Amino acid sequence: NAGVTQTPKFRVLKTGQSMTLLCAQDMNHEYMYWYRQDPGMGLRLIHYSVGEGTTAKGEVPDGYNVSRLKKQNFLLGLESAAPSQTSVYFCASSYRDVNSPLHFGNGTRLTVT
Amino acid sequence: QLLEQSPQFLSIQEGENLTVYCNSSSVFSSLQWYRQEPGEGPVLLIALYKAGELTSNGRLTAQFGITRKDSFLNISASIPSDVGIYFCAGQGLDKSGAQKLVFGQGTRLTINP
Numbered sequence: 001n002a003g004v005t006q007t008p009k010f011r012v013l014k015t016g017q018s019m020t021l022l023c024a025q026d027m028n029h030e031y032m033y034w035y036r037q038d039p040g041m042g043l044r045l046i047h048y049s050v051g052e053g054t055t056a057k058g059e060v061p062d063g064y065n066v067s068r069l070k071k072q073n074f075l076l077g078l079e080s081a082a083p084s085q086t087s088v089y090f091c092a093s094s095y096r097d098v099n100s101p102l103h104f105g106n107g108t109r110l111t112v113t
Numbered sequence: 114q115l116l117e118q119s120p121q122f123l124s125i126q127e128g129e130n131l132t133v134y135c136n137s138s139s140v141f142s143s144l145q146w147y148r149q150e151p152g153e154g155p156v157l158l159i160a161l162y163k164a165g166e167l168t169s170n171g172r173l174t175a176q177f178g179i180t181r182k183d184s185f186l187n188i189s190a191s192i193p194s195d196v197g198i199y200f201c202a203g204q205g206l207d208k209s210g211a212q213k214l215v216f217g218q219g220t221r222l223t224i225n226p
Contacts, residue, residue, distance in 0.1 A: 004154070035216075040121070040218055040219075041218060042116075042200060042216040042217055042218040042219050043155070043200065043202075043216040044216075045213065045214070056211070058213070059213075090154050090155075092154070097212065099142065099143045099162070099204055101145065101157040101160055102145075102147075102155075102157065102202075102214070103157075104153075104154025104155050104156070105154050106152065106153050106154050107152075107153070107154055
């Protein structure tokens with residue numbers, strides 16, 4: 001039971017560098033999400049997707065882009081990393097809509113220096 | 114939409130009971146409680162869908178307020194494996210009218226032997 005798998009687990013970037021975080025789910029879920037977690041801030045939604053080929057902005061989308069070319073994968077890109085993007089990033093998926101429970105990956109810890 | 118959790122930090126003795134509260138000025142159609150253990154993603158504990166609903170899951174009990182603006186999570190006879198961060202998450206409409214899941218800022222629980 002893989003569930004939701006995120007790669008990489010850790011990454012250090014210099015300001016201005018780019019990278020892509022990969023999320024893969026094997027539960028045939030329609031909805032996928034990217035959150036960031038910062039101390040005392042809870043989980044804030046960056047972008048989400050309600051199905052293959054669709055994406056939408058969440059609460060804090062600036063500086064990030066996403067793609068959902070395949071139903072099982074959801075990619076989060078940082079084109080030009082900034083120190084403010086230092087955070088732990090979580091991918092999640094759900095069966096049908098936000099009333100359905102979210103299944104989270106184990107996170108990617110990103111540090112931007 | 115804003116979900117306020119209290120307390121933000123909770124330190125108790127093993128065997129004690131505890132309650133975490135979640136409040137908002139907004140109405141939610143559903144409310145979920147998650148626990149996050151160190152180094153992992155949040156995991157669903159209890160989901161509430163009906164106003165006034167009281168649901169139990171082993172030593173955990175949660176209730177959705179009559180007004181759908183608040184909830185509590187109670188854990189009885191705490192054990193060391195209960196440590197972690199507890200989040201409430203409510204589903205409602207954002208400014209654009211889209212349904213979104215909003216997370217509280219979390220309650221960090223530590224248990225002393």
